[in-house]
Amino acid sequence: MELPFRARLVVVGAAVRAAFCWAVAAAALAAPIYTGFSLRRLIVAAIVFAAVWALVTAAVFVFPVARYGGWVAGRITARSAAPARLGNVAAGLALAIGQPEGRVAVIDSPVPNAGAFPTRSGNLVVATSGAVDSLGRDELEGLVASQLVVAGDRWVRMATAAQLFQGPRFALLFGSVFVNPFLMPVAFLAFFGGRYADGARDLVADAAAVTATRNPEPLVRALRSLATHATSAHELRTGLPGLLVDQFWVLSCRRTVHTSVSTPGGSRKWTTGDEVAAEMRVRAGRIEQAARGDWSAFEGLGAWRRAMRTLGG
Numbered sequence: 001m002e003l004p005f006r007a008r009l010v011v012v013g014a015a016v017r018a019a020f021c022w023a024v025a026a027a028a029l030a031a032p033i034y035t036g037f038s039l040r041r042l043i044v045a046a047i048v049f050a051a052v053w054a055l056v057t058a059a060v061f062v063f064p065v066a067r068y069g070g071w072v073a074g075r076i077t078a079r080s081a082a083p084a085r086l087g088n089v090a091a092g093l094a095l096a097i098g099q100p101e102g103r104v105a106v107i108d109s110p111v112p113n114a115g116a117f118p119t120r121s122g123n124l125v126v127a128t129s130g131a132v133d134s135l136g137r138d139e140l141e142g143l144v145a146s147q148l149v150v151a152g153d154r155w156v157r158m159a160t161a162a163q164l165f166q167g168p169r170f171a172l173l174f175g176s177v178f179v180n181p182f183l184m185p186v187a188f189l190a191f192f193g194g195r196y197a198d199g200a201r202d203l204v205a206d207a208a209a210v211t212a213t214r215n216p217e218p219l220v221r222a223l224r225s226l227a228t229h230a231t232s233a234h235e236l237r238t239g240l241p242g243l244l245v246d247q248f249w250v251l252s253c254r255r256t257v258h259t260s261v262s263t264p265g266g267s268r269k270w271t272t273g274d275e276v277a278a279e280m281r282v283r284a285g286r287i288e289q290a291a292r293g294d295w296s297a298f299e300g301l302g303a304w305r306r307a308m309r310t311l312g313g
Helices: 005-030 039-062 065-079 084-096 129-134 137-152 154-166 169-179 181-191 196-212 216-227 230-235 242-248 272-291 302-309
Strands: 104-107 114-119 122-128 258-263 266-271
Touching (some): 005 039, 005 169, 005 181, 065 104, 065 114, 065 122, 084 104, 084 129, 084 137, 104 129, 114 137, 114 154, 114 242, 122 137, 137 154, 137 196, 154 242, 169 181, 196 272, 196 302, 216 272, 230 272, 266 272
Antiparallel strands (some): 258 266
């Protein structure tokens, strides 16, 4: 099944949104308010904004994800001195899914998770000992096999790059407002829907996963099982800041944040763990739906947005 056209547009939109943050920061540096204000500075800032927006958008699509993924995977696998039994588990998984030994690794961490890492020497899947212990054999094999395909999918790689470029948006936009407070409305616009790239990457990753497996039921069960561990996902230690590695893991390991929203209809409160659990349920649901031949859930991020809007309700 070919990736739906609208899903490709979601990836392109994620790249454009990620570049927008960098364009705002560049415009602020080109026209810092503390050095005075003039029409000439405003024109320079506008030109810099447009140029950087276009250049960074293009950079997302040519970013060497395999080189970067190999570096991250090397840091993660070298950091964990896995017991011998986990090496045996990794070898068994590689054999079960028909992959060369070395394309699957198991690291010692109690947090259930799996990651898909593209590298220049081939795609690598890393599972944690927590995933080995909590998932059934068919669930683990289905998850690992699908992730190997996910790592090699070109649309997933582009969405991964967009997610990576958007990672430091908070620092970029906060710094922009500090340098030039007049950019606050634009920075606020960039903050709105800031996790769009996360949803885009999950969308195309799930599409690749569906095409990779002939039996999606174990994969659906694996995702729903991982959802129950969402509150502890941030405890996964990789030796790198979350914004540099989160885009490779199935279960997002971003740090815990508490959110509270007040509306005329009442207030809602939720945590990052609630968000991650909701995302995993959405992913499991659309894979299950696609397995029945209905790919409508891959036409956009509607289901993801609805899940986010109901958090804390």
